[in-house]
Amino acid sequence: MADMQGAQHWNEDNSRSFLDYGRYFVPERERQIEMIADLIPAAPGGLLVELCPGEGLLSRALLERFPDSRVLALDGSERMLEQTRKTCRDHAGRLTTTAFELADRDWRRFAEPPHAIVSSLAIHHLDGRQKQILFADLAEALSLGGVLVVADIVRPPSAAGLAIAARQWDEAVRSRSLAIDGDLAAFAEFNRLGWNYFRNPDGEPIDKPSSLAEQLAWLSDAGFAAVDCIWLFAGHAIFSGRKP
Template structure:
């Protein structure tokens, strides 16, 4: 159940480029994260202890820490380079963030001293096989506090295959279109980001019919993943929002579950 996707997440240059460009080059990036923030507000969770899986450069955690001044967060990622970028970003919240280095198969839950009321992940879980996605979802359920929420923003297949394929092409279109809006100062980060994105295109668009293995982009139907969450025991499961390839799915842990 390795989180690592070959070597493309283990480069400080890539971590910096991703941190700099993701909000512009990933369609719906801020929209879906902000939707998740609004769900947390609507649910009126009294105490937010949030664990972010594959937390990357810490953009989402920064939003949580700003919006909920009493919140505490656990940052989990395998990449030292992304963690370095995140520590700089979250430096002023240092007393409210615990950093954990682990891939998803590690014993990360043993490093959590307070059961999270919310577990989140963004653009990370899709690298796992179907079986390992299910195992991680079950681990999240077991780790959550009673009535806690789990949310996953990720690349997912949609209802129909032709629409899914079109969503893949949309990302290529979107990423190329953004170049026209960039300043000269942004161009270096853009080119570094696009160098990795072109590899994504080769794997997922040009090689769409090739078999996938652990660590690749293993896109599963959001409907199938909602079924898995329900089978594990989550209630109120739903696709809370969708933007082309990206879906925000989640569910709530039942009260009285141990």
């Protein structure tokens, strides 16, 4: 997905590229943010947690949608946390940002049980076993009735599925490039960087997406109810579960 050149871990160069190109490279980005927010039941005063907010667009949308709630945004990149604070500056009193390592488990106990935990385009950096443990830990951490909403790339189990996802992602970036800038420069950069994970799924060790079916099963195994995939396009899925 990213031009990591064999890197095993996200670094500040990756943050810079993603800040520059995220608006072109994420299919239906604005709709995705809206759908993630739609999946969170209202709970005045509740704590919402975003794992790996990047630029902070989703955190800002949550702060706007839930004016009585607070957002805790956790990211491993200082650059991204700084950008999140900038993006959410109009709601600074309700935002807390903290550095963390997604794979660690020490941050998964919160002083107050969150009403929702959301994450976009980050959990695929964990391998399958780490995702399973993460889902179980988050099920434990959430308040009763709380939801986990994940937006992420998912690995199609067949060659045909990979080819369809690859083609759809190309088409999406091509359209966004034209819509935003009126030219194909950003699409050319997407190709130059080899960003389309589905064209070369084993190319970057940092990208470890699991299949959608596996992840839905892991959510159920973790005790989540109402487990479902709400949206899927270009290999990008939004799926969620509720703590009963």
